[in-house]
Amino acid sequence: MSKIITTYEPDNSLKKGYLSIFSEIYNELKKNKWLTYQFFKRDLFALYKQSFIGILWALIIPIVSVGTFIILNRSGVFDIGDINVPYPIYAILGMAFWQLFSAGLVASSNSLVNAGSMIVKINFSKKALVIASTGQSIISFLIQFVLVGILFVYYRITPSIAILWVPLIIIPIMLVTLGLGFILSLLNGVMRDIGNMISILMTFLMFLTPILYAKPKAGILARITEYNPLYYLISGPRDLVLMGKIPELKGFLISSVLSGVVFMVCLVVFHLTETRVAERI
């Protein structure tokens, strides 16, 4: 007789207590590693299958945004500020880190809704689905990094050896993306307004955060940037690649801890409430 015993009853997780939640989550993630990879592969294959330029689409958004900013700057409409490296490198590198967050969050918050018909017919790990959906943004990131490499060669600049730390230093921004992705995918499943809201919010946040322009020195935007964790999570890795150190280390560390907390809280909330989504999606 099989040992797997599953019980379904209302407010199930609460009865077992908060501590058992963590081992439940850990076991579920471990068990579904292969499923997560399959979802990731499916999204990746499917995204570019019926498309001519395929995966190179990942380069279009940063090139267009950066191009627009260069034109605005040259026409004197907008002041990019003081940057001590060629602007395209600064901007494309910033966009690469930024889209880890923005593209990752848009994809993950839509992941449950897009799989709606499957969720009401098959019982599988919804965490695997959300996690896998952020995989595309990592692929885009890698492709954009190749573009950054080409720019380094073009401008004859040698990046700092600290560039090797990039896989580790993007962990905080990935954690905050995943955490928010968990909660927003759930809410989007219940209320479709969330999905639309996120697309608008992302554009707004991109202009609010110094990604395509230098950190302002005075004014209201300077104050906001001071308390904007996203700024530190993006400028930290960028400074590391360009200068080999993180000048605003304190801000980066505080933001990293914050993103770790956001991730854990959101993961637990998702675990407690994911059973609610199938009946409302």
Added chain:
Amino acid sequence: MGKGAVIKVENVSKKYCISLKRSMLYGVRDIARNTLGLSSHSDKLRKDEFWALDDVSFEVKKGETLGIIGPNGAGKTTMLKMLNGIFWPDKGKITVRGRVGALIEVGAGFHPLLTGRENVYINAAILGMTKKEVDEKFNDIIEFAEIGDFIDTPVKFYSSGMYVRLGFAIAIHCEPEILLIDEVLAVGDMNFRTKCYAKMSEILDKGCALVFVSHNMVAMHRVCKRVILLKKGKVIEYGSADSVCNSYSNEMILSATTCPEIRSPVDLSKVIQINSVQILNHKGSPTSDLDMLRSFKVGIEYSVRKPVKNSYIACHIHTPEGIWLVDSCDVDCNPEFLLHREPGCYTAEVTFPGRLFNSGRYYVSIYTAIPMLDLIFDKIGPMVINLHDTGSVTTKSNPRRPTALALELPWKTTKEDNLI
């Protein structure tokens, strides 16, 4: 849990909300309450909620086959989804022991742009198989599905038969200890269906438990030993397949009226109400004794009290064994009614040709409903009709044939003189 029981359902209830906007609010509120560690008070009904399943209890032992039968909207699929853990009960408790394989819809989760091969791996992973298991069984799956060279073609180019075959092949190779099946065997061609039944009984012989949902009593008899009859979310009867299926069809027969005309009193709470139904013979006079060689009509009068979208009026005909012969809708001929139906009184008439059904007793029911929501506004019937044979060709040549249909089809025979 009783000895050997692999599924135990104790006093389980499930509620749904009929208003989409409220459902959103309730959803957000429940999520918030669960997050804060508060009980969601799911055992109480809020505004616009109703019990889709009400106090259901049963047990399935190892190797046992259980059927769930009942009319549309009785909660059969909801029960199956709860056994699979897709929906969670709002009251009561479900305990499941062993790996569950569920076939609620074949091929759910297929990605149209990916090839059959890619989809096999993804779908198997979704259904809970490990990489090792899929690698081992991949060839069996392909062979069972009879896909052949199409395995490397995107599934959007598959015929519906191939799609279903591949989906079923993956699910059946999961080797579950508990198999949940929701009428998926109604699709696919005869050969493949036979193969599916064979594979199912092979799995059952290994000690797998089966829960099977259907409103086809023939399939139910064939597969299940014990059957539950559900009606409006409640268990009406729970026992051996013979007795439950019999009482289901008896009930249908008992509640049937032999009167050729039914009028119902005005009930203003119904959005669409069927006011009267009449069975008319070929001369237009109301009678339930009809000539099988002649056409007959079913006349319906109904009132629509509010503008309604997506509604239809349907005429169902069943045999006494519960086999569903006809589901004919007014929107088949007037699709504009599916979009919109203005308030007012309507008369509708549907004509059945002569020589369609064999002689015997049949049951006619009239429904008005919204197909997408499983929402039934009103229902009348079943009404009995007796078709009499007044001397067809079939009786001249031999006794009554044991078929439901009595179509006379054109045969063409030619003879050639030279012997082969």
